Amino acid sequence: MAIRKRPLVVVTRKLPDSVETRMRELFDARLNLDDSPLSKAALIEAAKQAEIIVPTVTDKIDAALIAEAGPQLKLIANFGNGVDNIDVEAAVKKGIAVTNTPRVLTEDTADMTMALLLAVPRRLVEGASVLISGQEWTGWSPTWMLGHRIWGKRLGIVGMGRIGQAVARRARAFGLQIHYHNRRRVPVEIEEELEATYWESLDQMLARMDIISINCPHTPATYHLLSARRLKLIRPEAYVVNTARGEVIDENTLTRLIEAGEIAGAGLDVFEHEPAVNPRLVKLAKAGKVVLLPHMGSATVEGRVEMGEKVIINIRTFMDGHKPPDRVLPSTL
Numbered sequence: 291m292a293i294r295k296r297p298l299v300v301v302t303r304k305l306p307d308s309v310e311t312r313m314r315e316l317f318d319a320r321l322n323l324d325d326s327p328l329s330k331a332a333l334i335e336a337a338k339q340a341e342i343i344v345p346t347v348t349d350k351i352d353a354a355l356i357a358e359a360g361p362q363l364k365l366i367a368n369f370g371n372g373v374d375n376i377d378v379e380a381a382v383k384k385g386i387a388v389t390n391t392p393r394v395l396t397e398d399t400a401d402m403t404m405a406l407l408l409a410v411p412r413r414l415v416e417g418a419s420v421l422i423s424g425q426e427w428t429g430w431s432p433t434w435m436l437g438h439r440i441w442g443k444r445l446g447i448v449g450m451g452r453i454g455q456a457v458a459r460r461a462r463a464f465g466l467q468i469h470y471h472n473r474r475r476v477p478v479e480i481e482e483e484l485e486a487t488y489w490e491s492l493d494q495m496l497a498r499m500d501i502i503s504i505n506c507p508h509t510p511a512t513y514h515l516l517s518a519r520r521l522k523l524i525r526p527e528a529y530v531v532n533t534a535r536g537e538v539i540d541e542n543t544l545t546r547l548i549e550a551g552e553i554a555g556a557g558l559d560v561f562e563h564e565p566a567v568n569p570r571l572v573k574l575a576k577a578g579k580v581v582l583l584p585h586m587g588s589a590t591v592e593g594r595v596e597m598g599e600k601v602i603i604n605i606r607t608f609m610d611g612h613k614p615p616d617r618v619l620p621s622t623l
């Protein structure tokens with residue numbers, strides 16, 4: 291079935307105004323102006339009617355939904371970098387292409403990773419909340435509000451891709467020693483630039499780091515990559531930062547180990563059962579042991595506009611009969 295010149299494009303969430311305006315100019319765009327997430331039934335309806343769907347990372351486009359899609363559905367153009375919300379294999383098997391929005395959110399997400407990496411050991415949120423909570427502050431004291439030094443510590447990055455490398459570049463400026471574990475060793479020029487030490491064994495790396503940053507995607511292979519067994523290898527003085535996906539860590543065990551003082555703390559932008567946040571984590575946040583953010587890694591005005599522009603480029607290239615620049619294939623996951 292040929293794709294029309296102005297295809298029906300269903301967009302599941304409100305996007306930046308400039309992106310929506312351009313989409314209206316180019317496509318028969320069905321926008322979601324009030325931004326309420328689409329129900330499963332509405333998503334199925336979209337899959338039955340649209341030639342192109344633009345979901346976001348919170349829309350589950352699973353095999354069951356793809357099975358319901360009509361033959362007119364040709365492209366799922368994700369507004370998001372991670373594609374763990376989409377069953378890419380099922381889509382591609384049915385002849386539906388999938389694209390995402392990499393690169394434009396790398397630097398913003400790396401900034402937020404650094405923000406968490408600094409905030410937890412240096413007790414940033416705890417300190418700031420003293421001044422806005424109405425508690426009396428009696429002034430500077432030699433022994434009050436002491437955190438731990440970042441400079442000179444060992445940072446272990448799990449997933450040395452675009453964001454992992456951007457984190458490493460920033461972390462070097464903060465005097466951290468860079469260590470990493472990745473599916474494949476990165477080219478030697480990158481290792482040299484980052485003065486990064488590669489660990490083939492994730493277990494061995496985890497046992498030796500002061501701070502661990504999770505920057506790999508959530509895939510079947512990385513679900514609970516930081517399992518209960520591996521989390522127990524982490525030193526009691528160490529911190530865990532996760533701006534990738536909650537499912538990569540056994541969150542329940544991480545919570546228990548922080549409660550027990552067997553891991554020093556964590557900075558989390560993502561959660562295993564998002565948007566639900568474990569109340570025990572919230573309690574730990576109130577106690578200053580963890581810093582929690584509501585999935586804000588890429589949340590900049592500039593980034594969101596560029597993500598939208600990427601979605602449009604992917605759609606237009608696809609409609610012109612070419613390979614979209616950000617095509618996702620099961621083999622690349």
Ligand SMILES: NC(=O)C1=CN([C@@H]2O[C@H](COP(=O)(O)OP(=O)(O)OC[C@H]3O[C@@H](n4cnc5c(N)ncnc54)[C@H](O)[C@@H]3O)[C@@H](O)[C@H]2O)C=CC1
Nearest residue numbers: 371372399449450451452453472473506507533534587588
């Ligand atoms: N918090 C937020 O708002 C955001 C979160 N993200 C998350 O960050 C993830 C990473 O993004 P990028 O760096 O752009 O992706 P990328 O594809 O450039 O890098 C991911 C790295 O993880 C490695 N990896 C994959 N499976 C692995 C495994 N089993 N063991 C070890 N390493 C493995 C890959 O080889 C690759 O080097 C995304 O998939 C997404 O889930 C991305 C953007 C914003």
Ligand SMILES: O=C(O)C(=O)CO
Nearest residue numbers: 347370371372395588
């Ligand atoms: O793009 C992603 O993968 C996110 O998590 C949100 O930007």
